[in-house]
Amino acid sequence: MEVRLKILYTSLCHTDVYFWEAKGQNPLFPRIYGHEAGGIVESVGEGVTDLEPGDHVLPIFTGECKECAHCKSEESNMCDLLRINTDRGVMLSDGKSRFSIKGQPIYHFLGTSTFSEYTVVHVGCVAKINPLAPLDKVCVISCGISTGLGAMVNVAKPPKGSTVAVFGLGAVGLSAAEGARIAGASRIIGVDLNPNRFQEAKKFGVTEFVNPKDHNKPVQEVIAEMTNGGVDRSVECTGNVDAMISAFECVHDGWGVAVLVGVPHKDAVFKTHPINLLNERTLKGTFFGNYKPRSDIPSVVEKYMNKELEVEKFITHQVPFSEINKAFDYMLKGEGLRCIIRMEE
Known part of the structure; x- marks a missing residue:
């Protein structure tokens, strides 16, 4: 049930x-490391029937076995067998790594390990996509873009004309804003501590910007005042627990829905008054935008092919694999959104 992939582009x-x-x-x-990528199937192992050499694919950090209760549920993408596991560094079939150096194992990361010219991935973590889709663009759909977009369109589901707040304007938050724009939201309020992000965010449909540092009261109160009682939908993409609480408390009573995307510190605790829930606000969590990798991601690529979804604006830099450290520099300095790394020089 394993596939060997030739990685062409990773980000x-x-x-x-x-x-x-x-x-x-x-x-x-x-x-x-590496988990956001695009490549071509080089060879397949026994038991693999739906992929063959030459197929264009996106490896994905979570999987879909198609057989467990989660995979059979229309509501879940949390596959029992293949959901994200950050501690496991080996393949499921034999508990061993497929990489080695001088006889010593090199461990896998998120079941993908795409910072490599070739990698081995479980077939359930591979989405077969349209071979006409440019892999140097759609590789970003394999993680960040789908996470934010799906959180908005699959989970928050803003009605046309609604008001939306997005907390955190990195690649995931901006893809959530893009989802709100596609859904026809009338106001998209971006919340971020970095004022330099607002100009960029306008390209993704963000109409207003709130920097919590500019106010001497909680940002949820600022947003409630701006929107006559709160936004219809909010999506939190920072992983900061205070931002999560603000994202929940800034939605309108009666119908507001807040969706948590960011991953918090393992010891973080979410605190709010139960009355906020009793007053008919909804709090939801999502993982990978509720997309099932094999079933759903090919159609997200088609959205790009049909010009419904723009991914080029997420791609701010490109480097050859020999200069991968530059990609780390850009991210650590907060410059740009996604840096595409070309495997072939």
């Missing part, structure tokens, strides 16, 4: 940086 996502910095997890070493 750097903040999750790679977070694990590379080894903050708050059990670090595995040595390990090949």
Whole structure:
């Protein structure tokens, strides 16, 4: 049930940086990072029937076995077998790595390890896509773009004409804003501590900008005043627990829905008054935008092909693989959104 992929393009996502910095997890070493990528199937292992050499694919950090209760549910994409596992550095079939150096194993990351010319991935974590789609563009759909877009269109589901707040204007937050724009929201309020992000955010449909540092009261109160009682929908993309609380408390009573996307510190606790829920606000969480990788991601690529979804504006830099450290520099300095790394020089 394994596939060997030739990676043509990969991009750097903040999750790679977070694990590379080894903050708050059990670090595995040595390990090949990378999980947002596009490539071509080079060969397939036994049991693989829906992929063949030459297929254009996106490897994805979470999977879809198609057989467990989650995969059979229309509501869930949290596959029992293949959901994200940040600690596992080996393949499921035999508990071993497919990479080695001088006889010693090199561990896998998120089941993908795309900072490599070739990688081996479980078939359930591979989405077969339109071969006409440019892999140097659609590779970003394999993680960040789908996470934000799906959080908005699949989970928040803003009605046409509604008001929406997006907390955090990195690539994921901007893809959530893009989803709100596609859904026909009338106001999209971007919330971020970095004022430099507002100009960029306008390209993604953000109409107003709130910097919590500019106000001497909680940002949820500022947003409630701006919107006559609160926004219809909010999506939180920072992972900061205070931002999560603000995102929930800034939605309108009676019908407001807040969706949490960002991953918090493992010890963080979400606190709010239960009356906020009793007053008919809804709090939801989502993982990978509620997309099932194999079933749903090919259609997101088609949205790009049909010009409904623009991905070029997320791509701000390109480097050859030999200069991958530049991609880390851009992200650590907060310059740009996505840097595409070309595997072939």
